[in-house]
Amino acid sequence: MTDTTHRATPPSSTATAPAAPAPAPRRARVRRTLTPWLFLLVPLALLITFTYAPIANMVAYSFTDWDGVSPELHYTGAHNYTEIFTRPDLFEVFFVSGYYLAASAVQIVAALYFATILSFKVRFQNFFKGVLFFPSLINGVAIGFVFLYFFQDGGTLDTVLRLFGVHTHHAWLGTPVSANISLAGVSVWRYLGLNFVLFLGAIQSIPGELYEAADLDGANRWQQFRHIIAPGIKPVVTLTVILSVSGSLSVFEVPYIMTGGATGTETFVTQTVKLAFQYDKTGLASAAAVVLLLIVLAVTWLQRRLVPDERVDLV
Numbered sequence: 001m002t003d004t005t006h007r008a009t010p011p012s013s014t015a016t017a018p019a020a021p022a023p024a025p026r027r028a029r030v031r032r033t034l035t036p037w038l039f040l041l042v043p044l045a046l047l048i049t050f051t052y053a054p055i056a057n058m059v060a061y062s063f064t065d066w067d068g069v070s071p072e073l074h075y076t077g078a079h080n081y082t083e084i085f086t087r088p089d090l091f092e093v094f095f096v097s098g099y100y101l102a103a104s105a106v107q108i109v110a111a112l113y114f115a116t117i118l119s120f121k122v123r124f125q126n127f128f129k130g131v132l133f134f135p136s137l138i139n140g141v142a143i144g145f146v147f148l149y150f151f152q153d154g155g156t157l158d159t160v161l162r163l164f165g166v167h168t169h170h171a172w173l174g175t176p177v178s179a180n181i182s183l184a185g186v187s188v189w190r191y192l193g194l195n196f197v198l199f200l201g202a203i204q205s206i207p208g209e210l211y212e213a214a215d216l217d218g219a220n221r222w223q224q225f226r227h228i229i230a231p232g233i234k235p236v237v238t239l240t241v242i243l244s245v246s247g248s249l250s251v252f253e254v255p256y257i258m259t260g261g262a263t264g265t266e267t268f269v270t271q272t273v274k275l276a277f278q279y280d281k282t283g284l285a286s287a288a289a290v291v292l293l294l295i296v297l298a299v300t301w302l303q304r305r306l307v308p309d310e311r312v313d314l315v
Helices: 026-061 079-086 088-118 125-137 140-151 156-163 176-204 208-216 221-232 234-249 253-258 268-277 282-306
Strands: none
Touching: 026 282, 079 088, 079 282, 088 125, 088 176, 088 234, 088 268, 125 176, 140 156, 140 176, 140 253, 176 221, 176 234, 176 253, 208 221, 221 234, 234 282, 253 268, 268 282
16 A cells, blocks of 8 residues: 655755845945935025024123224123122113013913903804914014004004093003013014914814813813813913013013104113114123123023923823
């Protein structure tokens, strides 16, 4: 009886293994390495030319007595910085920033309030969004001229007050307190829309399932804001606070256009501009700009240390 079963023969040890992929040519590897840098070449060139090179020149000028016009300049060491820190009048202008810091707090609270309200279904929702964001689209110089006529004696504000039976002969830009409060109020009106859009985008990025679950649990709007919205937009709130504080320290357009720094409304930036272009002290103005830059960086670093970034996971 013949055996008809066939045994499977084991693979021969001499069978060839699959060939490894050939290494990429050297030219192709170099191309892959250089391609990202080629895309970054133009942006980096623009960034260095228009940002870092001027900053380096500003730091260099801060150690000289250059007047901004003469081709000659002399090295004076730290004399400009010594003058800044020993002249009280150069640092007293920082007290004006307190008005804008207070205005920033009002602005953030108002923007968060409107963003929360308009994130839910409200009649004329899109109309109110456009009204709130519209001031952010207007140029700062135009805003300064508009509110200059708004606050002048017998201007728009006095006319509106007379319609409600309030007769006043108060010069809104005539005293340091009322002028700074008026200018800070203009900054609230101008930047409210920008913060509103940031908050609204952050709120709308929160998953809708969380609101549905909160509705099923019987949570009201305040409880939804406290336990869902507030934790979910914390990084955006932190960013807004940093931008508001740094912006309050470097206010320029509105006070420069409306008062020119008169009646106690001069800020550190308007003072620096006057030092450079009115008193021809470009070296001292450059040192003041460097000091302001360091202050803003220090405040930003301190805020980041006090309120570090945290990963928000609501789901």
